[in-house]
Amino acid sequence: MVEKMQIMIAGGAGFIGSHLSRHLAEQGHEIIVLDNFCTSPSGNIELLEKHPNIKIIKQDIIEPIPNRWEKIDAILNLACPASPVDFGPKSIEILSVCSQGVLNLLELARKHNARFLQASTSECYGDPLVNPQPETYWGNVNPIGVRSCYDEGKRFAEAMVMAYHRKYNLQTRIARIFNTYGPDMRLDDGRVLPNFISQALLNKPLTIYGQGSQTRSFCYVDDLVEGLLSLLNSNYSQPVNLGNPDEIPVLQLANEVIELTASKSKIEFLPLPNDDPKVRQPDITLAKKLLNWHPKTDRMNGIKATIVYFRKVLGLANE
Numbered sequence: 623m624v625e626k627m628q629i630m631i632a633g634g635a636g637f638i639g640s641h642l643s644r645h646l647a648e649q650g651h652e653i654i655v656l657d658n659f660c661t662s663p664s665g666n667i668e669l670l671e672k673h674p675n676i677k678i679i680k681q682d683i684i685e686p687i688p689n690r691w692e693k694i695d696a697i698l699n700l701a702c703p704a705s706p707v708d709f710g711p712k713s714i715e716i717l718s719v720c721s722q723g724v725l726n727l728l729e730l731a732r733k734h735n736a737r738f739l740q741a742s743t744s745e746c747y748g749d750p751l752v753n754p755q756p757e758t759y760w761g762n763v764n765p766i767g768v769r770s771c772y773d774e775g776k777r778f779a780e781a782m783v784m785a786y787h788r789k790y791n792l793q794t795r796i797a798r799i800f801n802t803y804g805p806d807m808r809l810d811d812g813r814v815l816p817n818f819i820s821q822a823l824l825n826k827p828l829t830i831y832g833q834g835s836q837t838r839s840f841c842y843v844d845d846l847v848e849g850l851l852s853l854l855n856s857n858y859s860q861p862v863n864l865g866n867p868d869e870i871p872v873l874q875l876a877n878e879v880i881e882l883t884a885s886k887s888k889i890e891f892l893p894l895p896n897d898d899p900k901v902r903q904p905d906i907t908l909a910k911k912l913l914n915w916h917p918k919t920d921r922m923n924g925i926k927a928t929i930v931y932f933r934k935v936l937g938l939a940n941e
Contacts, residue, residue: 630654630694630736632683632727633701635662635670637807638741638799641843642698642850647675654691658682660712661703665935666806683723684715687730694734696854699727700741704772706895707812713771720775721782728786739795739854740783742861744902745773746798754869754903757798757861767897780861787859795853800865800904804843804924805931814838815925818876819932822885832894834873839903841866842919842927852913865904866917882925 634643634655640662647653653676659667670676681687683701702719703712724740731738747755748763763773780796787794803815811817821828841864849864876889909915 626650626652627695628652628654628691628693630656630697630730632656632697632699632723633741635659635667635678636700637666637804637811638802638843638846639700640666640670640806641804641847642700643670643676644673645847645851647673651675653677654679654694656681656683656687657701660715661705661708661808663806663808683726684718687726689730689733691734694730694736696737696739697727697731698739698741698850698854699724702741702772702775704743705808705812706769707810709769709771716771717775720779724779724782728782728792732786732790732792737793737795737854738783738786739797739850740779741850742780742796742798743772743776744798744800744863744865744904745769746777746780746861747899748773749897749899750901753901754867754905755863756905757863757908764897768895769897784859794859795856796859796861797850797853798861798863798904799846800863800902801838801840802843802846802865803840804928806843807928807931809932809935814872814875815840815879815928816932818879819883819925819929820936822879822883822887823929823932823936823938825886827888827890828876828880829890829892830872830876831892831898833891834876834889835871836898837869837871837901837903838875839866839869840921840924841917842924845917845919849909849913849915852915856913858912862909862912863904863906864909864915865906866921867904867906868917868921869901869903870921878922879925882922883929
């Protein structure tokens with residue numbers, strides 16, 4: 623995007639959304655952030671408020687969105703609680719934001735003929751029977767399990783986006799985002815890397831569910847932002863995996879975090895939650911070919927940068 627655009631980012635005060643909002647604002651675009659702040663760290667909001675090209679509107683996208691803008695060039699939807707700790711208490715909200723919320727944004731995009739990007743998820747693949755996961759894999763999802771509000775919510779959102787593309791010829795994009803990490807994450811995010819870093823810095827036991835043999839693949843947030851923008855600027859409407867194919871067992875990750883933080887923490891093994899994926903690794907062949915994109919940040923360097931952020935938030939910056 624070279625010319626100045628007006629871009630709406632739903633969920634723009636969340637972890638990935640705030641990085642994306644700031645990145646686009648620094649390129650000179652006018653950014654409208656819609657967020658109800660239900661999972662937005664206060665520090666993210668403060669950073670956004672300081673930028674002259676960003677306007678923040680407190681808005682739950684489940685509720686009607688007033689069409690108060692003359693022109694919106696693009697809408698990027700990252701609005702949805704994405705942490706497993708939210709799947710129980712916020713299950714109805716998650717299902718609603720992935721259905722009515724996506725519908726509201728798609729209707730707004732249709733009125734403005736705006737390009738629309740939906741942030742989907744690797745959870746669409748569920749507990750996969752194929753590894754790595756290509757976009758052609760339909761997944762192995764429990765439709766009534768404890769994770770179903772998110773898994774099936776995002777799958778429904780993809781179906782809604784494709785329906786608008788086919789019926790109205792709306793320019794839509796779908797990003798299937800794999801595990802992403804970096805500064806500005808919630809301390810209480812509940813996902814594996816924030817848990818490990820917080821526990822290690824506080825010298826608490828690192829909690830591993832199961833035996834730690836399950837794998838994850840971690841993409842640094844700056845790399846993901848580049849991938850999202852490359853996808854937005856493409857002409858491809860089908861889902862595209864965005865993530866880092868560098869797969870690692872959870873137990874190995876825990877030991878790496880302990881070493882990088884010089885922590886005294888031990889490892890504690892807890893029962894494996896229901897429907898927890900045993901493997902997670904993106905096949906990014908399509909993203910490489912279509913977008914000329916691949917992650918560039920080394921995992922150790924990315925984790926070090928994330929540790930610096932967590933030290934600051936925990937008040938341990940001078941230790």
